Amino acid sequence: MTTPRTAARTAPIPSDAPAPAAPAAPRGRFLSLEGIDGAGKSSHVESIEAHLRAHGLAVTRTREPGGTPLAEQLRELFLHRPMDALTEALLVFAARRDHVAQVIAPALARQATVLCDRFTDATFAYQGGGRGFDVTVLAHLQDWVQQGLQPDLTLWFDLPAAIAAERRSAARTPDRFEHQDMAFFERVSSAYRARAEAEPQRFARIHAQASPRAVAAQVAAVLESRGW
Ligand SMILES: Nc1ncnc2c1ncn2[C@@H]1O[C@H](COP(=O)(O)OP(=O)(O)O)[C@@H](O)[C@H]1O
Ligand SMILES: [Mg+2]
Numbered sequence: 604m605t606t607p608r609t610a611a612r613t614a615p616i617p618s619d620a621p622a623p624a625a626p627a628a629p630r631g632r633f634l635s636l637e638g639i640d641g642a643g644k645s646s647h648v649e650s651i652e653a654h655l656r657a658h659g660l661a662v663t664r665t666r667e668p669g670g671t672p673l674a675e676q677l678r679e680l681f682l683h684r685p686m687d688a689l690t691e692a693l694l695v696f697a698a699r700r701d702h703v704a705q706v707i708a709p710a711l712a713r714q715a716t717v718l719c720d721r722f723t724d725a726t727f728a729y730q731g732g733g734r735g736f737d738v739t740v741l742a743h744l745q746d747w748v749q750q751g752l753q754p755d756l757t758l759w760f761d762l763p764a765a766i767a768a769e770r771r772s773a774a775r776t777p778d779r780f781e782h783q784d785m786a787f788f789e790r791v792s793s794a795y796r797a798r799a800e801a802e803p804q805r806f807a808r809i810h811a812q813a814s815p816r817a818v819a820a821q822v823a824a825v826l827e828s829r830g831w
Contacts, residue, residue: 630711631661633753634831635722637795638760639788640781641767641774642811643818648720650819651758654826655716663710666720667698671705674698682778688736695726696744703749711752722754724798729780732794733787756829758822759799762811764788 636644668678677698799806
């Protein structure tokens with residue numbers, strides 16, 4: 604597969620939309636939630652938002668794929684239409700491009716705190732780890748789309764794949780990813796683990812097997828200890 608040349612990667616993105624700004628100081632902070640399907644991210648997003656608001660922060664709560672009308676439409680295709688791994692990667696980064704340009708970068712620029720249910724770690728975990736897609740290509744797409752933008756803190760909800768599958772099957776109709784077998788989710792989990800170990804200053808691991816109340820307490824403790 605041909606990968607983009609360095610010169611092309613650093614060139615400005617031609618567009619009529621504002622390019623996602625390289626984070627100019629001071630900006631708001633960016634918190635992402637990660638973990639396999641069923642790990643408990645969405646169950647805790649509201650209490651995390653409440654915690655941040657209680658600390659006087661203006662919060663922009665959003666999710667990926669999605670977060671803008673266009674990206675939500677791309678999400679529907681991504682989650683429900685059959686496609687190969689490259690199409691998957693291009694589609695999710697197209698959605699992310701719109702989301703960053705329209706929502707995340709403007710929110711950070713006005714010093715809001717962005718709380719996002721999944722971000723690019725999910726692409727590395729699912730398309731990279733789960734599908735086995737070339738992570739060098741994902742890294743190029745990340746450079747183009749994010750231009751250096753990364754979450755300041757990522758809460759990784761770590762739950763064994765078998766327990767996550769039980770929780771999902773009790774709760775909802777599976778999408779295209781949730782139909783995948785246990786081995787797929789083991790690979791996704793391993794990819795999350797590797798990323799968390801590589802960037803311990805950004806990631807905080809949440810032991811998601813605990814009761815909802817205990818998970819909420821862990822999250823609150825992490826936010827406090829990391830100055831949120
Ligand atoms: N700590 C927990 N213990 C037991 N069940 C949980 C816990 N956290 C979430 N759940 C349940 O597991 C299911 C999946 O949780 P959800 O928040 O949708 O996961 P995610 O957003 O990570 O896919 C939901 O039915 C939710 O009520
Ligand atoms: Mg969810």
